[in-house]
Amino acid sequence: xxxxxxxxxxxxxxxxxxxxxxxxxxxxxxxxxxxxxxxxxxxxxxxxxxxxxxxxxxxxxxxxxxxxxxxxxxxxxxxxxxxxxxxxxxxxxxxxxxxxxxxxxxxxxxxxxxxxxxxxxxxxxxxxxxxxxxxxxxxxxxxxxxxxxxxxxxxxxxxxxxxxxxxxxxxxxxxxxxxxxxxxxxxxxxxxxxxxxxxxxxxxxxxxxxxxxxxxxxxxxxxxxxxxxxxxxxxxxxxxxxxxxxxxxxxxxxxxxxxxxxxxxxxxxxxxxxxxxxxxxxxxxxxxxxxxxxxxxxxxxxxxxxxxxxxxxxxxxxxxxxxxx
Amino acid sequence: xxxxxxxxxxxxxxxxxxxxxxxxxxxxxxxxxxxxxxxxxxxxxxxxxxxxxxxxxxxxxxxxxxxxxxxxxxxxxxxxxxxxxxxxxxxxxxxxxxxxxxxxxxxxxxxxxxxxxxxxxxxxxxxxxxxxxxxxxxxxxxxxxxxxxxxxxxxxxxxxxxxxxxxxxxxxxxxxxxxxxxxxxxxxxxxxxxxxxxxxxxxxxxxxxxxxxxxxxxxxxxxxxxxxxxxxxxxxxxxxxxxxxxx
Ligand SMILES: Cc1cc2nc3c(=O)[nH]c(=O)nc-3n(C[C@H](O)[C@H](O)[C@H](O)COP(=O)(O)OP(=O)(O)OC[C@H]3O[C@@H](n4cnc5c(N)ncnc54)[C@H](O)[C@@H]3O)c2cc1C
Numbered sequence: 001x002x003x004x005x006x007x008x009x010x011x012x013x014x015x016x017x018x019x020x021x022x023x024x025x026x027x028x029x030x031x032x033x034x035x036x037x038x039x040x041x042x043x044x045x046x047x048x049x050x051x052x053x054x055x056x057x058x059x060x061x062x063x064x065x066x067x068x069x070x071x072x073x074x075x076x077x078x079x080x081x082x083x084x085x086x087x088x089x090x091x092x093x094x095x096x097x098x099x100x101x102x103x104x105x106x107x108x109x110x111x112x113x114x115x116x117x118x119x120x121x122x123x124x125x126x127x128x129x130x131x132x133x134x135x136x137x138x139x140x141x142x143x144x145x146x147x148x149x150x151x152x153x154x155x156x157x158x159x160x161x162x163x164x165x166x167x168x169x170x171x172x173x174x175x176x177x178x179x180x181x182x183x184x185x186x187x188x189x190x191x192x193x194x195x196x197x198x199x200x201x202x203x204x205x206x207x208x209x210x211x212x213x214x215x216x217x218x219x220x221x222x223x224x225x226x227x228x229x230x231x232x233x234x235x236x237x238x239x240x241x242x243x244x245x246x247x248x249x250x251x252x253x254x255x256x257x258x259x260x261x262x263x264x265x266x267x268x269x270x271x272x273x274x275x276x277x278x279x280x281x282x283x284x285x286x287x288x289x290x291x292x293x294x295x296x297x298x299x300x301x302x303x304x305x306x307x308x309x310x311x312x313x314x315x316x317x318x319x320x321x322x323x324x325x
Numbered sequence: 326x327x328x329x330x331x332x333x334x335x336x337x338x339x340x341x342x343x344x345x346x347x348x349x350x351x352x353x354x355x356x357x358x359x360x361x362x363x364x365x366x367x368x369x370x371x372x373x374x375x376x377x378x379x380x381x382x383x384x385x386x387x388x389x390x391x392x393x394x395x396x397x398x399x400x401x402x403x404x405x406x407x408x409x410x411x412x413x414x415x416x417x418x419x420x421x422x423x424x425x426x427x428x429x430x431x432x433x434x435x436x437x438x439x440x441x442x443x444x445x446x447x448x449x450x451x452x453x454x455x456x457x458x459x460x461x462x463x464x465x466x467x468x469x470x471x472x473x474x475x476x477x478x479x480x481x482x483x484x485x486x487x488x489x490x491x492x493x494x495x496x497x498x499x500x501x502x503x504x505x506x507x508x509x510x511x512x513x514x515x516x517x518x519x520x521x522x523x524x525x526x527x528x529x530x531x532x533x534x535x536x537x538x539x540x541x542x543x544x545x546x547x548x549x550x551x552x553x554x555x556x557x558x559x560x561x562x563x564x565x566x567x568x569x570x571x572x
């Protein structure tokens with residue numbers, strides 16, 4: 001028996017979240033005396049996969065076949081199912097993001113396995129399987145049990161940490177048997193996004209709200225983000241008004257992110273906005289209004305005019321980063 | 326072309342969430358129920374497509390799993406512009422039970438596509454769409470940000486990690502949609518509200534389904550420590566680096 005971790009493959013690269021999932025799986029595995037196996041679909045170099053061995057994974061199954069570089073949810077589900085059978089996996093872990101959520105629910109139906117997304121902690125019991133998850137857009141924490149033979153989980157980013165645990169990682173090829181290649185989904189176009197830090201994976205996020213007043217003024221946030229190696233984000237009205245692209249909108253109806261540092265600049269801190277960032281390790285509020293609700297959820301606050309503070313902050317950070325080097 | 330929109334109802338986002346029965350159940354006494362925000366965007370876009378002469382969509386039906394208390398929400402959906410609503414008469418217990426009810430109703434029904442919002446703002450499962458697709462053995466396209474048409478064939482745009490892709494599906498698909506599919510929800514006008522009263526709202530019985538997971542208890546999230554107010558950018562950088570150790 002084992003714990004199977006679905007490893008997200010972004011153009012041949014690992015994401016930090018896969019290392020976190022491996023560490024989370026290892027903590028479960030130690031309690032149950034199981035081992036941790038990863039599954040990666042599509043091309044990824046062994047050197048990249050080896051990194052997983054530093055975080056408790058002892059085996060990787062790789063489905064290194066170009067025909068699977070293109071994600072088809074229905075086909076990926078069947079590949080994971082076959083890996084579950086091969087490794088006799090009792091627990092299957094996916095990243096808590098769009099890709100994990102595209103496949104895990106389908107697998108849950110095929111295996112009749114309880115599916116528990118947005119997991120916040122290690123399981124508190126294995127008999128019955130019990131774990132805490134986020135509910136009501138972060139306004140509550142639910143305790144959930146699954147009585148099924150297998151259980152599928154998506155632990156949230158930053159819910160566990162990244163303890164190192166070196167293992168001898170064995171990499172094996174795995175050939176799934178997909179009977180009918182899925183002709184039902186056809187790729188007709190693709191545009192690669194510009195290079196830059198992806199919001200969903202960013203350690204630091206610089207986010208602006210209506211207080212920034214215009215699309216041009218976001219240039220200073222972009223500069224700050226470049227200094228910090230951060231991604232940029234925004235509140236909903238900013239995206240609705242077209243000042244920023246829709247995929248930068250964070251919150252209950254936008255992206256849910258969990259960076260190490262979230263800068264909320266000229267953002268009032270409405271409950272729907274905070275729902276998207278409550279998993280951040282540290283929230284910094286910068287607002288001209290000392291009564292702004294953002295200060296109820298922030299860890300650090302600066303009161304003042306963003307147009308004055310942001311360029312100053314950028315300078316201080318630039319010096320700090322320079323000295324650190 | 327008929328399009329189905331699967332809708333759920335959730336507490337209004339500003340509602341305070343409280344629990345009862347020793348924190349095992351949601352205290353719904355003071356809750357105002359609304360259409361799940363993502364589903365509202367999905368419905369908005371479906372209705373826009375119906376009124377767009379260049380699109381083959383000519384019928385929009387809402388399907389909802391829920392008790393009688395969600396009927397005002399279905400009426401609102403009809404006022405936004407759906408032609409018909411169907412309520413499957415059972416309280417949702419988990420994503421699997423909900424998806425199975427939907428699949429039982431939708432099985433074999435002719436349609437172009439079925440739209441589900443990415444997640445519902447209550448149990449935050451993000452699971453019903455994917456489960457429904459597997460139960461129907463349809464393709465699922467997730468992170469869908471728009472639908473265009475190539476003749477009568479839908480072309481779905483989805484966000485992937487490093488960009489955007491356009492895909493075609495041969496046969497019906499379940500779309501899991503997010504922000505961008507529509508930007509702002511459509512607000513029903515007076516005429517919509519009037520005509521909604523006479524549109525069909527069917528209630529059909531549910532089937533027996535065992536849920537796969539059980540919500541046993543709820544708690545409030547841990548209270549945050551108080552914010553530390555700082556005076557200068559230098560202080561902030563020092564705090565982030567020396568105190569929080571995040572730089
Ligand atoms: C169903 C529903 C879902 C929603 N989902 C989301 C969501 O997912 N994400 C989201 O963000 N919102 C969401 N909203 C909207 C949310 O309620 C707020 O309206 C929105 O977050 C406010 O955006 P804001 O903070 O940018 O703007 P405002 O509320 O206008 O705040 C602007 C802030 O900037 C400050 N400011 C002004 N000038 C300066 C300056 N020079 N320097 C510094 N600070 C300045 C002001 O003091 C103020 O605090 C949702 C609403 C509903 C009803």
